[in-house]
Amino acid sequence: MRTLFLDGEWQLTATSPARNDAGVNAGDGFTMTIPGDVHSTLLEHGIIQDPYYGTNELDCLWVGKSDWSIERSFHYRKSSERCFLCLEKVDTIATLLINGKVAGEFDNEFHIHHMDVTDFMLDGENTIRFDFISAEKVAAERNERLPFPFPCDDAPNLSPHVNLVRKTQCNGGWDWGPTILVCGIYESVRLVSADSFLFEDFSVVTNPNKDGWRIRSELRIQSTETMTVFANASMRAENGTFKTAEKIRLEKGVHTYIMNMSVPNDCVKLWWPAGFGEQPLYDIDVEVMNQKIAHRIGFRTMEVKTEPTMGGRELTFSVNGQDIFSKGANWIPQDALPARITTERYESILRDVVKANMNTIRIWGGGWYEKKAFYDACDRYGILIWHDMMFACAAYPTVDWFMSSVERELRDQIRRIKIHPSIALYCGNNENLGALNWREITRNNYEKYYAEYVKFNDDLVGRVITEEDPTRLFWPSSPCAGPGDRSDNWHSDGKGDMHFWSVWHDRKDFEEYHTIRPRFCSEFGYQSFPSLEEVKTFAPETQFDIFSPVMLHHQKNRSGNQIIFEHFSRLFRIPDSFEKKLYLSQVQQALAMQTGVTYWRSLMPYCMGTLYWQLNDVWPVTSWSSIEYSGRLKALHYCAKHFYEPTCPLLYTKDDHLYLYAVNDSAVSKAVDVALRLYDFSGNVVEARNFSATLSSNDSRLLDVIPLNIIDSRNTFARAFLHTEDERITEYTLLLTKPKDAMLKEPEISISTVKKLKSDVYEISLKSIKPAFFVMLASRTPGAFSDNLLTVMPDEATIVRFTPKRHEQGVEFYVNDLYSAIN
Incomplete structure (x- = not known):
């Protein structure tokens, strides 16, 4: 057997370019690296400007409306062996020509190809060419031929009808991502000769x-x-x-x-x-x-429990007989430009997942079936995968040619990924059932579109997945009440999984999270602005205003910046600088997610999963992510490390009472001591209470309830400390009123010392005169802190370590805190 890799330099040609200001005409050519995408190639040659900077995205839309060809020549020694062309991720509508003859057609990015091309090969020099037709043009043509409309997500989608082509759905734009309708080949091109x-x-x-x-x-x-x-x-x-x-x-x-x-x-x-x-x-x-x-x-047993329990229907992952409280977030593609996706970035993000005490990721259905490096890393790190199929927020046609293409897609992908022990569950789609109620045309013709949904999702997607991998559960949709129950589970908390968006989209207070009791919440989120260093990568200093044109362009959710700003006035006070607004938005986001997760973990084992929206970004943007596009961790990600601690105290206020819980979602029982301390804002203890308990696996224990009317809430805050038998200590801090109403004292927070340790690790000591809240260390140097979003007390040593991503001289640090941001 012989293998010839055709990776490396190819020739990109504009065969039918759309109208553009870049000066590209039909026949213009550029060298291109395969694996790679057209946008990245044009950017490398200076034909387009970085679509991630400013509003350049809009100037690059013509690329996705154009037709392109990619070709190269190569030497091949012909023999008695058969020759097979092996391909993955050909995106999307293309014709293959070998030595000028049509050798294949492509219409689905997710198909895997092993094509016998023996009869097309010559002994000696050969040519291979892919002629790509704009997926946007094909989608529009298909829409005209359909018997009736199949609407798709339109907020903000600058490339309509993307649901009619089988490519990454968010390429057409989403409420956190740009419209960059890429095309290209994203895996190695191999010629295999065999007998x-x-x-x-x-x-x-x-x-x-x-x-x-x-x-x-x-x-x-x-x-x-x-x-x-x-x-x-x-x-x-x-x-x-x-x-x-x-x-x-x-x-x-x-x-x-x-x-x-x-x-x-x-x-x-x-x-x-x-x-x-x-x-x-x-x-x-x-x-x-x-x-x-x-x-x-790997060797493990996997069961997804969906039995009627506790007055509803559970959704619980059970591995090797151990029930798992799923802690994690939703994953979207690593990058909007496939050429920028790297194994190193997968490793970095997924390491940060585990460091934040997460054990589960949901691959969201508007992205793509991930590269092998992603699944391999999840296997190594022990990250369970809730795996949506790649259908989201849309109606999908049931015409024969489309159904046939999807069936092959599913068989190709399930056969490829089912070997991975990390995969826990297959889900049919993201919100397709609920989306039938979003648009007038589907609401007014609900029975017709519902029948189409069942035919597509249950009769095709569910059937094929079950045939290909009967060892895992097929979960029809997210959200969903469970197999066999087709009720719309949007914001329904009694059974299955739910998505809860009232806090963000309906602009409710964070306490709205306390009004529901989910069995498993697989989507809920709150936005924040990126860090100042991230903003600098896409905006000039003249645009450093949250309502500037560039900042609004890098906000894809309608009214998103206004929602963040409006909530400042509810919780805090309006900051007086751009940088303080960025910082405070991240505190606000962390508080929102902490409020929901804290309450839902206290309901364990009734609730057995929380996956917040979202983990990562495809470009630098204001979004729901806890990890910025550059890899910097937002305040939320550091906060998640604490609210996802396996054994920890939890504090929340509800119905004018302060609740103290101790939770343990580990596999073993834990004997714990819990100390509750109430402090004034000078750092003095005004009340102390102590508790002991033995927590079984997946146990949530109510330890104390204190009426707030006996506490001076404006002048008091609470801290809980949990000690385990092995001397591990976890803590939780809670203000007892809105921060703007708390009588905070100026903490005079500062960095007292910075020591450079071995391997370029820095040790940072913090000190304060009064209690300092939501203390956030930052550096202009990319890297990660061992902890952040801290409570710094006058009489406690607070030491944090910083590991830079690259060697750099003169690493500097600065610090933000709540008092400084709102006063």
């Missing part, structure tokens, strides 16, 4: 039996003739290598063949989610004749 057949890939299903584990390997082989081959599988376990060999009779065409292997229990260790144990992974190789493929697998 008569191609071993395309294999997946693995592991199931426990009475003696250990049964390993079922599913081999996908394409053969040009009926023949017999020999296959060998081997897995390196704890106590040696296990092997099996089989003679397989190949049929002509593409078929799946099964190989089975068993390993005893003592030869493998269980894979666990983060916080519950280790994540051992084992190498498994399958070789068919001289074609060999290797993967890594």
Whole structure:
């Protein structure tokens, strides 16, 4: 077998450019790197300006309206072997020509291709070309041919009808992302020469039996003739290598063949989610004749409990028999420009997920099926994946050609990803059922569109997923009341998962989170502005105003900046500088998410999951994210590390009372001591209460309730400290009134010392004269702090470490706090 990689330099040509001010005419050409995308290529050549800066996005819209070709020549030595072209992520509408002859057609970014191109190949020099047609133009043409309209998300979508082409849906714009309708090829282009057949890939299903584990390997082989081959599988376990060999009779065409292997229990260790144990992974190789493929697998049982309990219907992940409280956030694509997506950025973001005590990520349905590096990292870090299929906020057509393309997409992708132990659940879509009530045309014709929804989502998506991977649960939609229940679960908290957006979209107070009792809240969020250093990457200093044209352009949610600003007046006071507004918005966002998560964790085990919206950004923007596009952590992400602590105290006020809980979502019981302290704003203890408890797994214990009418709330704040048997201490601080009403004293917060340790790590000591709240350290140097958004007390040592992302001389730090921001 021979493999020829066609990665590297190709030639990009504008075959039919839309009207533009960049001076690009038909026939203009540019060198292009594959894997890569057209926008990134034009940016590299200076044809377009960075679409992430200023309002340049609008000047780049013509690129997605244009037709392009990508081609190169290569030398190939022809032999008696068959030649297969292997491709993934061809985005989206394209024709393949090899040596001037049409060799294939593409209409779905998510299809995986292993094409026998033997008859198109020449001995010696060859040419390969992809002719891309604008997905926007194709979508518009398809819309005209449909029997009736299928509306899609339009806020703010500058590329209509994106639901009619099978590409990343948020390419057309979303309420946190730009309209950058990319096209290109985003994975390696390979030519594989082999005798008569191609071993395309294999997946693995592991199931426990009475003696250990049964390993079922599913081999996908394409053969040009009926023949017999020999296959060998081997897995390196704890106590040696296990092997099996089989003679397989190949049929002509593409078929799946099964190989089975068993390993005893003592030869493998269980894979666990983060916080519950280790994540051992084992190498498994399958070789068919001289074609060999290797993967890594984990051993665990996965159950999603959906039984009627406690007056509703639960949604609980259970791994190896241990119920898991799902703590995490929603994932969107790493970048709007595929050429900028890197394994290093996956690693950085997912490490920060685990550091924040998260164990679950939801891959949202308006993005794409992720690259292998993403799933591999989730396997290594123990991050459970709630996996939407790539359909979001739209109606999707049920015409034959579309359904056929989607069926192949689902089979390709489920076969590719199901080998990963991190995948916990497949979900049919994001909000498609609820979206039927959003638009006049679907509301007025609800029965017709509902029937189309059932045909598409249940009869196609659910059926195919269950056929391809019956070991995992198919969850019809998010939100949803559960399998078999098609009621619209939008803002319904009694069963299944819910999305709760009243605080943001309806502009309710944060205490609105206390009005619901979700079984599992898979979306809820609040926006904040990015840090000053992030703003500098997309706006000149003349635009440093939250209502400036550039700041508003980098806010894709209608009235978003106004909502943030309006809430300042409710909670705080209006800051007097741009930088203070940025800081205070991040405090506000963290408080919003802390309010919801704190209350819902106190409901455990009634509530067994909170996934806030959203984890990351596709470009620098004002959004719901806790990690900025650059990788800087917002205040929310640091706050999440505390409100997601496995064993910790929780404080909240509700109905004019202060509630103290101790929670434990770890796998083992914990004996804890909890100290509740009420302080005045000079830092003096005005009341002390102490409690002891033994918390079982997934236990939430109410320890104290204090009427607020016996506390001088304006002059008092509460802190709770939890000590475990192993001396681990966690704490929670809560103001007992709105910050603007609290009689704060000037803390005189400062950085007392900065020490440079080994490996460029800095140790920062903070001091204050009075209690300082929401203390946020920052640096112009990219990096991460060991902790942030702190309460700094006059008599307590507060030491934080900073790890820069790159070596830099003269690293400087500055500090923000609540008092300074609102006074």
